[in-house]
Amino acid sequence: MISFRNLTIRRKLQFLVVFAIASLTVTLAIADVLLHRFGVNGPLYKYVVDRKELLTELLPPSIYVSESYMILQEMETETDKAAIESGRVKFRDGIRLHDERRDYYLKNVIVDDQLKKLLERDMHEPLVRFSAIALQEYFPLLGGTPQERTAASKILREKLAPLFKEHAKAVLAAGERLRELTNTAEQKAAATGEFWQIFLLVLTAVSIISMFLVGWSTISGIHESTDVLLKRVNEMAGGASDLTARIEVKGGDEMGQLASGINAMIAKIQTVVAKVREASVQLLSTASEINATARQQESTMQHLGSSTTQIAAAVREISATSNDLVGTMSEVSDKANHTSALALSGRSRLAGMEMTMQQLVESTSAISSKLTTIREKADNINLVVTTITKVADQTNLLSINAAIEAEKAGEYGRGFLVVAREIRRLADQTAVATLDIENMVRHMHDAVSAGVMQMDQFSDEVKTGVNRVAEINGQTGQIIEEVRGLNDRFRLVNEGMKNQSIGAQQINDAMVSVSSGTKETSASLQEFQKATAHLRSAVENLNHEIARFTV
Amino acid sequence: MLALTFQIGPNRLALGVREIKEVVPRVNLKPAPFGPSWLAGVFVYRGQVVPVVDLHKLIAVGNCPDFLSSRIILVPLPGDPRERLIGLLAGQVADIRELPSMGNGSSGNSDSSRPDLGPVIVDAEGIMHLAVLDRVIPAAYRQQLSALCHSTDS
Incomplete structure (x- = not known):
């Protein structure tokens, strides 16, 4: 088994570049797939929207007060007081729910002016009158005498029904308007998603290519410099005698600094060798001098001997x-x-x-x-x-x-x-x-x-x-x-x-x-x-x- | 004529002994205050005050030498009716000799205002003046002496 440590720097770097590209490619591919999947009109979007639509179609709408109107129609023939009372409560809750939701949407969701106008004026104004007539005139007449019931029916048909129709008409218009807006937004979002998908693809390709190029050039640069340095250091180790030669320094990166360091080291060795040479020459002459001095000292000692005898x-x-x-x-x-x-x-x-x-x-x-x-x-x-x-x-x-x-x-x-x-x-x-x-x-x-x-x-x-x-x-x-x-x-x-x-x-x-x-x-x-x-x-x-x- | 010889400085004099009262030793004289310079002093002779004239001072020939032979010759004051005595102090008053008489000595000038030694005679030892008292002591001097005698008398 080959240990990672024993691999050359070149191999290591090559391995690093390939691994980086591969991982980036995989990452980007996953990103693309996810973007496609979770984007507007994407599968997940479609799944969620389908279920939402089903839910809205199943549940009675709150903004559209058709249920409340239906309660009114049910109550027309009702005689039981308790049922009337529960109907009245339901009606009132429906109207209140309508008000709450309408306020919520106006406040948080709707930004389109036309739609806002439809909701505030065309839908709301008939509904206000409708609820007031229903609660003040219609419900008190219910469960009473036949005349009163006839009067109530009359009110339902002549006063409440037109108002409801006006409301329903505004609701339809608003629905139309909303559909229109939604379609537009959907189309816009889809276009945007497509643009980003394409951009991402292009960016991926460009980054992979550039990474490959940069990585490869770095590796070759390091490899080249290392070769030169290695050669020179091997020469020196083998006992090269020429100390004047220098390595050519390319760039200021670590390899360049290493080269100039080796150059400085060689220069130091050079000066040291030169000094040693000078010193050895001086040493030689000094040794000769010492030799001569020793000889002189010997003769002086002989003189001293004779002088001593004289003394x-x-x-x-x-x-x-x-x-x-x-x-x-x-x-x-x-x-x-x-x-x-x-x-x-x-x-x-x-x-x-x-x-x-x-x-x-x-x-x-x-x-x-x-x-x-x-x-x-x-x-x-x-x-x-x-x-x-x-x-x-x-x-x-x-x-x-x-x-x-x-x-x-x-x-x-x-x-x-x-x-x-x-x-x-x-x-x-x-x-x-x-x-x-x-x-x-x-x-x-x-x-x-x-x-x-x-x-x-x-x-x-x-x-x-x-x-x-x-x-x-x-x-x-x-x-x-x-x-x-x-x-x-x-x-x-x-x-x-x-x-x-x-x-x-x-x-x-x-x-x-x-x-x-x-x-x-x-x-x-x-x-x-x-x-x-x-x-x-x-x-x-x-x-x-x-x-x-x-x- | 018998005369007493004496000396005043270099001058030798002789005085006839008949004019002399007595010769006394040079006694201690009492100095006369405010008297003339030639007055040697006064002394008492037999109860009488006698003024003494220093002849050396009188003719200005120094002082009388301090010898035993310097003596006082007592003579009567010339021209004084009461014959009061005066003393003449002189040197070498030690000898009496015989001299030829000269009569009335009238030689030299007769200026009575200044003392005059008198006429000159010559003997074996040289020139000698023969002293005449009223010429040796002129009238002016006699007057002073008389005043002195008078004042002491009374």
Whole structure:
């Protein structure tokens, strides 16, 4: 059994078209048959209309009041009151039914103006009078005296019968008119039905044909496109090398979109292949570069090995030099200690000198005080001299006044005048002598003052000397301190030197390990070079593979 | 003639001892308020108020030097009937000597309105004026001094 799923799209579509046409044909045929059957003048129509007509012919008409008229005629000879009453009720019901039906038809069915006029006026007006006369004049006379019955018969014949005839005549006219209208409508409906039947046939044929054409063209289009796509995809699957070829895209339907999708996919593959090709070329050159670099690294490693050996030798030298420096530093330290001792002895000597200077200052101040004493004495001498001077002055004044008085005494005072002159001479000599003493004392005073001044100056100089000695003492102390500090620093330097020596030894060890590391690195580099060669051959293979594609 | 020698600035003078009352040391003088500039001050001599003339100021040759030999020469006020005393402050008042008599000194100008040192004589030490009191102190000055004496008298 063939599964529906395994069928090609073409078969499926063909099957679909054929099935659609067949089903449409069957449907339309059924529709045609039904239309024919249920149409006006069709079999069903005829069946229904025949039965309706039979029914109308069997039942008394309501619009046509012939039954009511017949009741009136029956009642003409009736004497029984009950029968008359039931007749009257029947009559009235008949008239009422007539009114109801007439209203119904006028309202819902009749549209023709002529027919409407017949029903409203020609049929209705005589009937109104007829019913009024029948109910008011005719029925009260019934069942009474013979005269009354005669009068009733008379009314029936003379008044009611003409009215009924008028009504019946209008009914006939209306019937004629209705028949006419019905026939016309029937003919019209039949014509319309025939037209639609023919239209339906034509439409069916046209739709079947067009469906066939559209379906078939669709199938062939899809089939064609599918063939092209399939061919191209099969080519690609089989490893087609031309990536520049594209499928021709026809139209924007799903097949067209599929084609452009495949085209885009091929373009993507093309760019990818092109990039891969570029990359493989670059990769090849890179592999070559890596190879060359590895070779360079190897030579660099060899250089490094020799450099390492040289560094080791240099470090050994540094170590030896550090040891020498340690020796030199200890010598320097000894010298510094000696210097410190010298400075200490210098300091003690300076202290002695300072003491001597101090004694000198004390002696100077003693001399200064003695000189001051001498000056005071000289001042005392001066006071005495001043006293003598005053006495001399008084003597002089006395001699002058004595001379004046002696002169006034005249001849008696002559001898006294001589005495006064002598006194005055002595006073003058005294004054001269005191002047000499005064001069001498002044000279002495000056000399003592100069001595005091010089002593002061000397004292100042001695004090300055003492200060200087103190300064020198302080400086010597600083020197001692600094030399001591220097000793500590020398120790630090010594330790540093030892550390350096140890460091140099460590560097030497490190250099040995670097040397062995270098050898290992060299071996690794050779391995690396081999790996690079492998990479290169692999890249060349890739390149060869990629070259098959046209891009 | 016996004369007392003294100095006023650079000028050497001599005054006859007969005209002198007494020579006294330069005592502390009381300054005379509102007096002339050449008046050195006043002092009390034996119950009498004596005005003292500074001769240096009088002839405008500076101040009298502050020596022990600067003394006050007491003389009677010239032309005063009551012979009230005035003092003359001068320097180097320390010697009395014998001079040749010159009679009535009438040399130089006789302008009595200004002080005049008097006639000149020459001795071994140089020029010396022989002082005449009423020429050294002219009448106008004497009047002021007299007024001063009068005011102090009463």
